[in-house]
Amino acid sequence: EMGPEERQFQERINDEIxxxxxxxxxxAYRKTLIRQIxxxxxxxxxxxxxxxxxxxxxxxxxxxxxxxxxxxxxxxHGLYLYSAMETLGADRDEEIDKLHxxxxxxxxxxxYPTLNWADMGTVGWLVDGxxxxxxxxxxxxxxxxxxxxxxxxxxEESFHQRQGYQILLTMMQEGxxxxxxxxxxxxxxxWWPALMMFGPxxxxxxxxxxxxxxxxxxxxxDELRQRFLDQxxxxxxxxxxxxxxxxxxxxxxxxxxxxGEIDWQEFFDVVKGNGPCNRERIEARRSAIDNGAxxxxxxxxxxxxxxxxxx
Ligand code: FAQ
Numbered sequence: 001e002m003g004p005e006e007r008q009f010q011e012r013i014n015d016e017i018x019x020x021x022x023x024x025x026x027x028a029y030r031k032t033l034i035r036q037i038x039x040x041x042x043x044x045x046x047x048x049x050x051x052x053x054x055x056x057x058x059x060x061x062x063x064x065x066x067x068x069x070x071x072x073x074x075x076x077h078g079l080y081l082y083s084a085m086e087t088l089g090a091d092r093d094e095e096i097d098k099l100h101x102x103x104x105x106x107x108x109x110x111x112y113p114t115l116n117w118a119d120m121g122t123v124g125w126l127v128d129g130x131x132x133x134x135x136x137x138x139x140x141x142x143x144x145x146x147x148x149x150x151x152x153x154x155x156e157e158s159f160h161q162r163q164g165y166q167i168l169l170t171m172m173q174e175g176x177x178x179x180x181x182x183x184x185x186x187x188x189x190x191w192w193p194a195l196m197m198f199g200p201x202x203x204x205x206x207x208x209x210x211x212x213x214x215x216x217x218x219x220x221x222d223e224l225r226q227r228f229l230d231q232x233x234x235x236x237x238x239x240x241x242x243x244x245x246x247x248x249x250x251x252x253x254x255x256x257x258x259x260g261e262i263d264w265q266e267f268f269d270v271v272k273g274n275g276p277c278n279r280e281r282i283e284a285r286r287s288a289i290d291n292g293a294x295x296x297x298x299x300x301x302x303x304x305x306x307x308x309x310x311x
Pocket of ligand 1: 037048052072106108128131134200206207208211221271
């Protein structure tokens with residue numbers, strides 16, 4: 001049974017009117033959004049680490065500048081999302097603590113290592129590509145501050161996706177045999193983890209039904225995974241590369257690509273904290289916070305000193 005407030009809330013949602021921070025909302029709606037937005041923010045922040053690994057080894061100055069700009073965008077997205085999360089009454093430090101002690105999740109994809117330069121292309125192409133397919137519909141999510149944040153984030157991620165694809169195209173069109181092999185090796189490692197970014201299949205997605213009713217999610221996990229695959233396979237073919245999936249094929253009747261079974265055991269292992277780099281990632285975040293403590297203390301001391309001077 002819905003009370004009058006909840007009925008009004010659901011009517012707003014049905015009418016496509018955004019929910020704003022000061023509107024009444026059910027506790028569970030608030031909680032779900034804090035969960036999703038904080039995990040999204042954590043993903044952006046942790047997502048800087050696999051790329052940061054290659055900043056000092058970029059092949060040219062231009063590539064280094066592009067990569068640096070992309071990583072800075074990700075920091076911006078993270079901070080922007082934490083701000084959106086704070087409009088729901090959540091505390092940023094508390095949510096970050098949850099990331100650091102393993103209570104909060106972040107995207108499984110960032111627990112895989114980046115082993116060669118082609119990975120910087122593949123991360124842009126596949127990881128940002130998947131992120132965009134997931135986030136374009138979130139521009140219409142029912143919570144206003146999250147929806148508006150997604151507009152800028154999607155624009156920047158489109159640029160990331162293109163610069164990544166361009167790295168791979170250059171390697172495939174102008175590269176040596178070794179460089180071409182590097183691209184294929186990178187695709188082999190990131191293909192399946194990129195498909196896993198969309199989350200569990202619909203029948204194993206406990207949050208989907210309620211999130212769809214509240215229009216937090218606009219499409220199901222499997223729907224978006226299919227959309228990503230359909231747009232990505234032609235790009236894969238243009239590169240002249242293959243997917244590590246013997247079952248991948250185009251279905252003339254449906255107009256969609258069919259793909260093999262995702263290794264869900266691997267997905268849940270990584271989500272539970274047992275992927276190849278989970279410990280390393282969290283340790284890097286923790287030590288960044290610890291090593292930066294003196295900067296924060298100095299900034300606070302400096303601000304206090306200036307305030308005393310002004311007074
Ligand atoms: N990894 O019931 P559902 C980026 C969890 S940003 C880890 O289907 P939901 C930019 C899920 O949280 C990438 N955990 O959940 C970039 C839930 O656990 P919980 C991040 C996952 O929320 C690019 C449980 O499984 N994007 O890449 C994953 O309805 C390059 C059950 O799942 C976003 O966060 C996963 N892949 O749907 C940065 C977008 N999938 O919380 C740097 C916003 C699911 O109940 C470099 N988020 N889980 O304990 C969403 O759209 C949704 O949260 C989904 C999951 C679709 C990810």
